[in-house]
Amino acid sequence: MSDIQGLPAVAATRPAEAPGRRRPLNPSLLIGGTIVAAIVLLALVSYVWTPWPPMRVLPTEPYQTPNAEHWLGTDKLRRDVFTQILVGARTTLFVGLVAVGVAAVVGVPLGILAAMTPGWLGQLVMRTNDVLLAFPALLLAIMFAALYGGSTRVAMIAIGIATIPAFARITRSGALSVMASEYVVAARAAGRSPLGIAWRHVLPNVAGLVIVQASVSFAIAILAEAALAYLGLGTPTGQASWGRMLFEAQTTLRAAPHLALIPGGAIALSVLGFNLFGDGLRDWLDPKLEGR
Amino acid sequence: MSETPSVELRNVTRDFRRRRTSLTSPAPVVRAVDDVSLTVARGERIGIVGESGSGKSTLLRLICGLDRPTSGEVYVEGRPVHDQPPWRLGWLRATLQLVFQDPMSSLDPRMRVRDIVAEPLVAQGRRSGNRERVVELLERVGLSAEAADRYPHQFSGGQRQRISVARALAPDPDILVADEPVSALDVSVRAQVLNLIDEVVEGFDLTLVFVSHDLSVVRHVCDRVAVMRRGQLVEVAPTEQLFAAPEHPYTRSLLAAVPDLQQALAGRTAEDLAAGVARRER
Numbered sequence: 220m221s222d223i224q225g226l227p228a229v230a231a232t233r234p235a236e237a238p239g240r241r242r243p244l245n246p247s248l249l250i251g252g253t254i255v256a257a258i259v260l261l262a263l264v265s266y267v268w269t270p271w272p273p274m275r276v277l278p279t280e281p282y283q284t285p286n287a288e289h290w291l292g293t294d295k296l297r298r299d300v301f302t303q304i305l306v307g308a309r310t311t312l313f314v315g316l317v318a319v320g321v322a323a324v325v326g327v328p329l330g331i332l333a334a335m336t337p338g339w340l341g342q343l344v345m346r347t348n349d350v351l352l353a354f355p356a357l358l359l360a361i362m363f364a365a366l367y368g369g370s371t372r373v374a375m376i377a378i379g380i381a382t383i384p385a386f387a388r389i390t391r392s393g394a395l396s397v398m399a400s401e402y403v404v405a406a407r408a409a410g411r412s413p414l415g416i417a418w419r420h421v422l423p424n425v426a427g428l429v430i431v432q433a434s435v436s437f438a439i440a441i442l443a444e445a446a447l448a449y450l451g452l453g454t455p456t457g458q459a460s461w462g463r464m465l466f467e468a469q470t471t472l473r474a475a476p477h478l479a480l481i482p483g484g485a486i487a488l489s490v491l492g493f494n495l496f497g498d499g500l501r502d503w504l505d506p507k508l509e510g511r
Numbered sequence: 512m513s514e515t516p517s518v519e520l521r522n523v524t525r526d527f528r529r530r531r532t533s534l535t536s537p538a539p540v541v542r543a544v545d546d547v548s549l550t551v552a553r554g555e556r557i558g559i560v561g562e563s564g565s566g567k568s569t570l571l572r573l574i575c576g577l578d579r580p581t582s583g584e585v586y587v588e589g590r591p592v593h594d595q596p597p598w599r600l601g602w603l604r605a606t607l608q609l610v611f612q613d614p615m616s617s618l619d620p621r622m623r624v625r626d627i628v629a630e631p632l633v634a635q636g637r638r639s640g641n642r643e644r645v646v647e648l649l650e651r652v653g654l655s656a657e658a659a660d661r662y663p664h665q666f667s668g669g670q671r672q673r674i675s676v677a678r679a680l681a682p683d684p685d686i687l688v689a690d691e692p693v694s695a696l697d698v699s700v701r702a703q704v705l706n707l708i709d710e711v712v713e714g715f716d717l718t719l720v721f722v723s724h725d726l727s728v729v730r731h732v733c734d735r736v737a738v739m740r741r742g743q744l745v746e747v748a749p750t751e752q753l754f755a756a757p758e759h760p761y762t763r764s765l766l767a768a769v770p771d772l773q774q775a776l777a778g779r780t781a782e783d784l785a786a787g788v789a790r791r792e793r
Contacts, residue, residue, distance in 0.1 A: 401617035405678070407597075408575055409631035410604030419630075423621040506621060506662045 248499025254492025321379025326386025334394030356381030434497020669700030
């Protein structure tokens with residue numbers, strides 16, 4: 220094989236790697252997962268047990284600071300703050316899930332469609348997307364609230380719709396690079412249909428991007444719900460929501476700062492938790508990091 | 512001709528429209544493949560060589576039904592490919608399979624080797640017996656059965672090309688099309704992969720269409736060579752004849768650019784060889 224020896228080296232050698240081992244959990248996933256799990260636990264616990272009846276005006280003093288009887292104090296309407304945090308966790312999770320669910324279920328297929336149909340259809344999808352993207356999420360939600368009345372349901376659907384373009388965009392950009400790869404040509408040559416390629420190749424390869432987007436959007440949705448409740452357009456009075464609590468605390472910020480700090484801290488912590496969780500999940504799901 | 516040729520190209524032309532550069536003039540057109548006619552007999556091993564941009568990859572995509580010619584006809588096993596929509600080319604997917612250039616990008620990083628190799632089978636609606644078939648194929652290309660449960664990144668470039676070959680063999684094709692299958696590989700593993708291709712073409716009685724920019728590689732596996740330049744076939748000849756007595760001046764210049772052992776032993780220095788490489792890559 221003398222003719223082979225004169226060939227120039229092109230690619231660097233790549234040593235064979237050890238077979239896959241269990242993937243180590245990364246710190247982001249661990250910390251984020253713990254926070255997320257804690258919030259889920261709070262929400263679940265609230266269904267079976269709360270220290271005081273939820274949203275009930277109690278025969279006690281208002282504006283109590285945290286004490287043995289009321290762990291996180293009471294608000295101006297003599298309601299137990301810890302109970303509200305527990306019940307509010309439900310709203311927070313529910314809003315996040317529904318908003319991100321609506322956005323991902325609509326946005327991801329749209330993004331893949333736009334990437335796989337380079338003609339006018341793909342253009343149409345993306346231009347429509349740009350129009351929606353240019354529209355502030357909160358403004359859309361306020362519009363919806365004005366049209367359909369302020370409620371948690373309207374708020375989370377509006378936030379979901381407003382988040383669709385973010386998913387469509389990120390999915391399209393990821394899908395475009397997948398479509399340019401040789402393994403998609405290989406799949407076509409193997410006889411896979413466009414739908415099969417979308418399902419077996421494009422979707423798994425953009426999943427990492429979508430997960431990160433979902434965690435970021437989840438955090439944004441929580442904030443948006445809080446903002447809407449704060450503006451009095453989301454969760455109505457009498458129902459627990461962290462944003463609602465923050466809204467009600469603003470008039471007594473000076474006298475009882477803990478009433479704002481506690482729900483504010485809960486919102487900040489959950490946003491942080493979901494962001495970390497998403498980052499960690501993406502890394503953990505990447506088979507390339509297996510066995511390293 | 513009594514027997515149907517494996518691949519037949521009749522006056523195939525493929526134009527690509529470039530992005531317009533001015534409002535008034537029409538979009539410039541690039542003729543990637545220019546009036547190419549070529550017949551590949553059953554069981555033949557043909558090499559298509561040319562420098563990058565010569566249109567050999569476009570020609571290959573046309574043969575595989577992954578692209579349509581602007582004009583001309585493409586037949587595989589006597590059946591038309593050029594005017595068929597993708598969903599009518601199921602038979603082609605079972606008859607003709609591909610091995611790609613880049614071992615990094617031709618295997619889906621998120622799929623296990625088992626699913627990669629079985630992909631043509633699954634895509635063509637075969638549901639049972641795939642597990643056994645995958646193991647059989649992996650062993651045929653010199654990998655162990657355990658490879659099935661791993662991901663592509665856990666293999667070296669050469670091993671990945673073996674996986675690629677296994678996938679190509681899965682639907683039991685008659686024609687193997689290889690697009691620069693060793694160009695991205697380290698010199699030390701090139702020979703192994705070339706030998707493997709040689710071996711499976713022999714063993715499975717395949718027709719081989721081998722695209723490369725590298726004549727020395729083509730010489731190793733092909734019995735006929737087609738030289739492409741700027742979209743046209745400038746010379747088609749049996750390998751030995753082409754190497755011994757190249758007719759077209761372009762073929763001669765390509766041959767002169769191939770660094771070989773004789774030249775190296777004849778006292779040429781590393782710089783000379785590097786210059787040869789640089790010249791060829793240009």
